[in-house]
Amino acid sequence: MSRTPIAIAPRQPAQIPGQHGLSGVIPRETLTGRAVAVDDAFVQALEEVCTKVDVDDNSRTDYARDWWPLGMVWATTGHVARMPAAVARPENTEEVAAVLRLANDAGIPVTAAGGRSGVLGNSLPVFGGVVIDLTRLSGITDLRGDDLSVDVMAGTFGDSFEEALQKEGFTAGHWPQSMKLATVGGWIACSGAGQMSTRYGTMADITRGVTAVLADGRVIETSQFAHSSTGPDMTQLFVGSEGTLGIIVSACLNIHKKAEYTESGAWAFDSFDAGVEAIKRFSQRGARPAVVRLYDATESRRNFDTKDQHILLVHDEGDRDIVAGIMSVVRAECDGNAGDTALVDRWLANRNSVHALDDLILDRAPDTMEITAPWSKLAKIYHETTAAMMAVDGTRTATAHISHAYPGSAGLYFMFGGRPELEDRPRWYRDVWNAGARTVLTHGGNLAHHHGIGLQRARLMGESMGSSMEAMQAVKDALDPKGILNPGKLGLKNPFGPTPDWADKAALKA
Numbered sequence: 001m002s003r004t005p006i007a008i009a010p011r012q013p014a015q016i017p018g019q020h021g022l023s024g025v026i027p028r029e030t031l032t033g034r035a036v037a038v039d040d041a042f043v044q045a046l047e048e049v050c051t052k053v054d055v056d057d058n059s060r061t062d063y064a065r066d067w068w069p070l071g072m073v074w075a076t077t078g079h080v081a082r083m084p085a086a087v088a089r090p091e092n093t094e095e096v097a098a099v100l101r102l103a104n105d106a107g108i109p110v111t112a113a114g115g116r117s118g119v120l121g122n123s124l125p126v127f128g129g130v131v132i133d134l135t136r137l138s139g140i141t142d143l144r145g146d147d148l149s150v151d152v153m154a155g156t157f158g159d160s161f162e163e164a165l166q167k168e169g170f171t172a173g174h175w176p177q178s179m180k181l182a183t184v185g186g187w188i189a190c191s192g193a194g195q196m197s198t199r200y201g202t203m204a205d206i207t208r209g210v211t212a213v214l215a216d217g218r219v220i221e222t223s224q225f226a227h228s229s230t231g232p233d234m235t236q237l238f239v240g241s242e243g244t245l246g247i248i249v250s251a252c253l254n255i256h257k258k259a260e261y262t263e264s265g266a267w268a269f270d271s272f273d274a275g276v277e278a279i280k281r282f283s284q285r286g287a288r289p290a291v292v293r294l295y296d297a298t299e300s301r302r303n304f305d306t307k308d309q310h311i312l313l314v315h316d317e318g319d320r321d322i323v324a325g326i327m328s329v330v331r332a333e334c335d336g337n338a339g340d341t342a343l344v345d346r347w348l349a350n351r352n353s354v355h356a357l358d359d360l361i362l363d364r365a366p367d368t369m370e371i372t373a374p375w376s377k378l379a380k381i382y383h384e385t386t387a388a389m390m391a392v393d394g395t396r397t398a399t400a401h402i403s404h405a406y407p408g409s410a411g412l413y414f415m416f417g418g419r420p421e422l423e424d425r426p427r428w429y430r431d432v433w434n435a436g437a438r439t440v441l442t443h444g445g446n447l448a449h450h451h452g453i454g455l456q457r458a459r460l461m462g463e464s465m466g467s468s469m470e471a472m473q474a475v476k477d478a479l480d481p482k483g484i485l486n487p488g489k490l491g492l493k494n495p496f497g498p499t500p501d502w503a504d505k506a507a508l509k510a
């Protein structure tokens with residue numbers, strides 16, 4: 001039951017929408033503030049320790065972008081947030097460590113990049129310096145079937161990783177919509193959640209251990225046991241750290257036997273609140289089917305052509321007896337009948353589709369905001385937050401669905417859009433996010449469920465973290481005393497100056 005290693009060819013990230021605006025131009029930067037340059041001597045030193053280093057305009061432009069919707073809008077007019085001075089593309093842990101040692105000695109910012117599929121500007125090099133691309137660290141180094149665990153390199157893309165596991169009869173169970181766009185390192189660094197997280201858990205549950213390189217080049221390996229009573233869990237320090245505490249070079253993940261059986265159901269509710277109550281009831285009886293999604297009436301109409309109905313999709317996979325038991329609890333709490341499974345099939349067929357974004361981005365300014373809400377507050381948070389987003393000048397639509405369910409809470413995923421004038425988009429994005437996020441926080445939800453913080457939500461971290469922000473800063477100061485790792489993110493202090501206000505028109509360079 002063990003095969004090791006399994007080669008997975010490295011590849012470049014997928015193209016990001018809005019790219020047409022950048023072809024043949026040297027982009028203009030929108031962010032003000034300090035941009036740390038590197039001199040020829042530093043580039044030469046980098047080249048001596050790292051197999052591939054790029055300083056050409058095309059590469060620097062590529063690494064100045066991710067899937068943040070505002071960045072896509074900027075790109076259509078030849079703008080990016082901030083260019084890195086150099087892109088280092090190491091092919092092993094030693095090279096990652098050597099790049100960090102050099103940058104740390106010289107006080108140069110280093111921003112980690114995987115698939116660059118972050119949707120909040122997570123991997124943007126706000127203060128320039130070096131972007132370290134991890135995608136050449138690809139492949140499975142060990143698969144232990146008896147222990148249901150796998151060692152995988154951080155730059156391995158999600159779809160290739162899962163395909164390799166499935167060939168061996170296993171699954172990681174992590175299915176983000178961005179399966180083809182994101183890497184394992186990015187999954188961990190953003191504390192992501194896949195569409196089947198209700199059964200398999202989020203990356204916080206799936207990640208057993210990491211090997212990480214600290215800012216000064218030291219390599220550390222955290223415990224890989226399913227459970228330890230050996231002090232605080234150092235693995236979890238890196239889950240959700242967004243490249244601010246260290247660079248993850250590989251990880252040990254939990255895996256599962258590939259599912260032998262599936263069952264699905266779909267139900268229509270007269271109100272969103274009634275659907276919420278049904279999910280709460282079956283979740284609290286212990287039923288955790290892989291997929292649990294409740295769409296409000298507008299999203300149900302958009303996805304399933306229904307009218308004034310709130311559609312709940314449930315899909316489970318795994319051992320036949322266990323799945324059958326779970327689905328019988330779900331049916332009992334959703335008024336008995338099995339529902340229309342064709343709707344689940346329709347969702348399964350389209351669940352990784354991202355093709356429409358290039359067309360939508362200029363027309364309707366679509367964006368999403370995902371948060372966690374306790375069951376007791378969820379319905380109120382849904383109603384108040386969609387109303388607060390709609391009240392912002394320029395918003396045309398604000399809807400939501402439940403995307404992940406837990407016994408005590410659920411992940412709520414807001415989708416919103418508008419038609420503000422092009423030059424007014426940064427203001428609109430900031431205002432609608434402020435209104436949405438602050439309404440959620442005021443009513444007892446959290447700031448982020450699975451996309452992380454990035455540049456977009458950094459200003460809200462203090463409000464969200466409260467008294468623990470100081471402890472997080474102390475951890476940052478201890479692990480990265482010179483503050484070189486992904487400065488400008490997670491609301492942490494950094495030595496390169498204040499994080500630029502990306503929505504302030506006066507702060508944007510012409």
Ligand SMILES: Cc1cc2nc3c(=O)[nH]c(=O)nc-3n(C[C@H](O)[C@H](O)[C@H](O)COP(=O)(O)OP(=O)(O)OC[C@H]3O[C@@H](n4cnc5c(N)ncnc54)[C@H](O)[C@@H]3O)c2cc1C
Nearest residue numbers: 114115116117118176177178183185186189192193243248
């Ligand atoms: C269409 C679309 C759908 C999406 N759907 C989902 C979804 O269903 N679930 C979900 O969780 N997310 C989703 N996302 C968001 C995104 O795909 C995830 O956040 C993903 O985990 C990012 O991985 P990445 O490799 O692209 O990381 P990047 O975007 O390259 O980086 C993200 C952050 O992680 C840091 N980082 C990356 N690699 C490392 C490393 N090796 N060590 C340390 N830090 C690192 C970066 O510095 C940055 O802060 C979606 C995005 C898109 C565009």
